[in-house]
Each structure stands twice: as structure tokens, then as C-alpha cells.
Amino acid sequence: MCSKRIAIAGLGEIGRTVARNLAQGMPGLVLSGIATKDRMKAQAWLDRESIPCPLVSLDELPGHADLVVECAPADILDQICRPMLSAGKQVMVLSASALLPRPDLVGLARAHGGQIIVPTGALIGFDAVSAAAEGTIHSVQMVTRKPPGGLAGAPYLVENGISIDGLTSALCVFKGSARDAAAAFPANVNVVAALSLAGIGPDRTTIEIWADPAVTRNCHQIRVESDSASFTMSIENIPSENPKTGRITALSVIAALRKLTSPLQVGT
Ligand SMILES: NC(=O)C1=CN([C@@H]2O[C@H](COP(=O)(O)OP(=O)(O)OC[C@H]3O[C@@H](n4cnc5c(N)ncnc54)[C@H](O)[C@@H]3O)[C@@H](O)[C@H]2O)C=CC1
């Protein structure tokens, strides 16, 4: 049987870990292409890691892959998804915040037999949330606490003149819907965007975001009330070299990729 060809768009924190794992060998999957901004830097990294893989442009991805892992800046989500979905292929989307204002991409997938897969990423418990969503979920509330460096530069902070430099105690910088949070913090709370898609949608899912100098991890707490169960989940993510991104995110992608071809699937 032919292996499923997996390409990566964005060779940063997540992309490099996924590339390394695919290159080391994952049953039924093969690393087939990488699209990156800086080709020279990417080629030097591939050489150092002894990973043979073609570097391709974003519009060449459909010719090289059955599935693209999108782990690039949010503003190029469209450029990655459109060609793949129009060709009836799959995209695993990490920039979930950028997906919320683009329901047309789901329409495109539907029209052409393509698929968008949003992995659990840096969060937890999408199995329980999506199971509860088969019944009636009354509310999904999330609280995120990050070290200030994990929120630095977010558009909402800049536009509203909110300084988080030199904080000595926790500051609530945002309270509102997942939809508004995703627009306000596009590179910081993809987690709540993904959670909203698993559950009751971006307008009914709520989040508080705290800049907290007392934490060293990206901490997320979720409370779900539904007609089948009430549950509280929390995760404390160790930041990767990119302080915005928890280390577990790339591992979630690898686990989701492994499920695509595994003879045993565990979890919803
Ligand atoms: N869903 C989730 O749970 C999570 C999602 N994310 C999101 O995943 C995405 C990737 O995160 P990281 O790997 O940490 O980011 P990163 O900043 O480390 O890597 C992004 C890479 O994309 C490359 N890039 C820039 N422009 C490009 C272009 N035109 N074509 C191809 N590549 C380009 C950059 O050079 C960089 O290497 C981000 O949007 C981030 O916000 C991050 C953490 C958790």
C-alpha cells in the first residue's frame, strides 16, 4: 500500500519537530515536502538533520502531498488551505484562530471532498467536549494564564495600550468570546478557537486571558456544563523555544498524524 504523503507548511517550532518525527519513520506516512519562508535557512537545517525532503512553494503543495500540516503564521492560512482543499486534499490546521473568520474554507472542503483537521494542539479533552456536543452543552468557559512573554506583541495589547512589561501581579487582559479572543490574540490563544470548534462555537465559548508573572507555563483551565456531564480540565504547558507555543503542540500533531493510518485508534 502507498504511504500517505505529508507536507509541512512553516518550518518553525512545530514544523521542525513534526519533520524530524516523520523523517525518523512513522508507519504509512512519508515526509514529502516542506514550504518555508527562508529556503536557505531551511535547507541548512535539513542538511544538519540529514533529512532529505524537497522545499516547495505554497502553491506546489497539492502536487506533493495528500495532507499538509499548516504550522505557519496565521495570515497565510488561506494561501495554504485553498489549493489543497480545492484539490480535495487534507489540511491539518494549527492556526485555529485564523480559521474562525473563514467558514468558507470548510465550505470549500465540503464542495471538493477535502478535509480540515484541527488537532487538540496545546489543549486537552476534545474527546469529551465533542462527545458532549452530540448532546447539549450549556456552557464552555476557559481561563488562560500565561507568563507575560507568552502574550507580548498581541494586537489587542498594542491597540489598547495595555502594558504587560514589568508586571508584579496577575493582570486580566481580556474577557470575552472565543471569536473576539482569536481576533485580539491571533498567535496566543489558538487553543480557545479550536475548543470552540469542538464544542458550542466561537460566540458561546468564553475566555479570560491573564498575563501572570507568577507562572512559568501556559496554563489553561476549561469548565464544561452539559446534559451528559460536567467536567473541568486543566493543562500546564511547558513553553517551547517559541514562548507562545507549548511543547505539547507538535506532539499532538504527531499523535493525530499517527491516528490517520493506525490499525488501533483510541479516543473519540
Ligand atoms: N492550535 C494550537 O494549539 C496551537 C497553534 N499554534 C499556532 O501554530 C502556528 C505555528 O506555530 P509555531 O511553529 O510555534 O510558529 P513559529 O513562528 O515557530 O514558526 C512559523 C514558521 O513559519 C514560517 N513562515 C513565515 N512565513 C511563511 C510563508 N510565507 N511560507 C511558509 N512558511 C512561512 C516562519 O519562517 C516560521 O519558521 C502559529 O500560527 C501558532 O500561533 C501554536 C501553538 C498551539
Ligand SMILES: O=C([O-])CC(=O)C(=O)O
Ligand atoms: O493556543 C496557542 O496558540 C498556544 C498556547 O496557548 C499554548 O501553547 O499553550
